[in-house]
Amino acid sequence: MRQRGPRTPMLLAAATLLAAAGCAGTRPPRVDPSALPPADLATVFDILLTRGQPSAGWSGTGRMALDDGRGGGTTLDVIVVADGTGRFRLQASRAGATVLDVCVPAPGAPTWWWADERVPDAARASLTRLPALWSSLLNQRWPVRGEGDDSAMSQLAGEPDAFVLAVPDVQQRVGLGVARSGDAWVVSRLTLDAGPRRIALAFDEVLAEDVAPPAGAFVPRADARPVDQANTTGAAR
Amino acid sequence: MHWLGAAALAGVCALGVAAAEPTDRAEAAAPMPADDAGRWDALAHRVAALPEVPAAAGRFTQEKRTPLLRRPVTSHGTVRFAPGAVRWDTLEPHPSTMLIHRGRVELFLPQQRTLEVFPAPEALPGAALGQALDVDALRQRFTLTELDDADGQTLRFVLTARDGDDQPTQAAAGAGFDRVALTLDAATGLPQRVQLDGEAESLVITFEALTPQPALDAAALRLEVPAGTKVVDLQTAGRPGADG
DSSP, X not given: OOEEOOOOXXXXXXXXXXXXXXXXXXXXXXXXXXXXXXXXXXXXXXXXTTTTSOOSEEEEEEEEEEEOSSSOEEEEEEEEEEETTSOEEEEEEETTEEEEEEEEOSTTOOOEEEEOTTSOTHHHHHHTTHHHHHHHHHTTOOOOTTSSSOOEEEEBTTOTTEEEEEEGGGTEEEEEEXXXXXXXXXXXXXXXXXXXXXXXXXXXXXXXXXXXXXXXXXXXXXXXXXXXXXXXXXXXX | OOOHHHHHHHHHHHSOOSOXXXXXXXXXXXXXXXXXXXXXXXXXXXXXXXXXXXXXXXXXXXXXXOTTOSSOEEEEEEEEEETTEEEEEEEXXXXXXXXXXXXXXXXXXXXTTEEEEEEOOXXXXXXXXXXXXXXXXXXXXXXXXEEEOTTSSEEEEEEEEOTTOOHHHHHTTTSOEEEEEEEEETTTOOEEEEEEEESSOEEEEEEEEEEEESOOOGGGGXXXXXXXXXXXXXXXXXXXXXXX
C-alpha cells in the first residue's frame, strides 16, 4: 500500500520554529518524560514505524537546513531513501546541483560520503550518524526507556506529534516529528543537535512504499569515499 | 527548486546570438553531415542565422529523475532572460528566486527568509549568460552527436562529453551530467527543452510560452528581498577546514 505523507505547511512552520528556537539557544517547553506513561512511549515508537504495515521502502523529499551555530549555514533540497535493512541514501542539492551525498550501500557497510566544499564541515559529524539513526527508526530498534540506557523522550508542548529524544550513544539531541498518513505514521521532520550546530530536515512529502526502492538508490556515487577516508569535505571529490 | 545546471545551459542557448538575419528554414532543413566536424560547422552556420533576441520571458517545468526515487521530482515557475542575467522564480513546490548575474548566483528562499549567494559555475559555457552561444567553446569540450532540424520548426542538437575530458562534467554545474540535449525554436533561437543526462540522473527543463521581450536592462531582474532577510555568503562560508 502506498501511503502519501503530509504536505501541510504547518509541519514546515513547526520545523522552522523549532530551528529558530535552537538557534537562539532556547528550547521549546517540554513535558517531563517521566510524566508520560510508558504506554505512550511505546505508542510513539509504534506510530513512527508504520507498525502493522511493514514497508519495504521509505522515501522523503523536502528541505534540510544546516546551521553551524556561528551565523552560517545553508538550506538544501533533500531526498532521503531507506529500506528496512539498513541501506540508506541522502542526497542534497542546492539550485539543482548535488552538493551532498551520503550512502550506506549495504546493511552494516560503512557510510559513503561526498560533499561539495561549500557544505559546512560542521554538518558532517551529524550527517554521518544519520544512517544509523534512520535504520534504527525503520527497524524499530530505537532504544526505548527501560532498556538499560538513559535515553529519554519527551513531547513538545502543544505539538502532540512532535517529540525530542536524548540519546547518549548518538551524542546528539534528536527531535522527531511524526504525522499520520492514512493508516500509517511517518517521520515528517527530524532535527539533530550537537552543541550549537543543528541539522533540521523537514519533509513535505513522505512515502512509505510496499516495494523496495529502486536498485540504484543505494549505489554510492563514483567519487564518494567511505567516511573514514573522506577526511574533510571536498576531499572525496 | 531550481536546477542550476539546466538554468545555465538554458542560458547558453537563450539569448543574444550574433546575427540578425531571420532563419532560412528551407536552408535549415538541409541534410546534416554525418561526421562530427561537419555537424559542428553546420551548427555554427545555423546559430549564426538565428535572430538576435534581447530578452525573453516564459514559464518552465523542471523534472529531475534520480535512481533514489521511482517518480521524478518536479518544479514549476517562471523565467526571464536579459543580457548577462537570468532570473528563475520557482512557484512550486517551494517558492524561491534565483538570479544568475555577474558570475554569481543569488538564491532567495522566502520561507526561510534567507538569501544565499554563491559563485556561478565557472567552467560552464553558459556562465556567460545572455551572450552568444559559443559554438567554438562547446566544440572543445563536447562531441556533437546529433543535429536535427528536419522539421523546420526546431533545431535540436546533442552534446556528449569527450572521452577522457571531465570538463564537460564540471561544466554541467558539477552535477555529473555528460550529455546535453537542447531543442531550440528555429525561428527565435529560444530554448524549448533542455535535457541533461548523467551516469545516474537526468534533468529535463521544458519551456512554455517563452517569448522574446523588449530589451531589458539586467537591473530589471534585480532581486530585492524583504527587510530582515538573512544573507548567507557561501562564497566565503563553509570552506574546507572551517569546522567549528
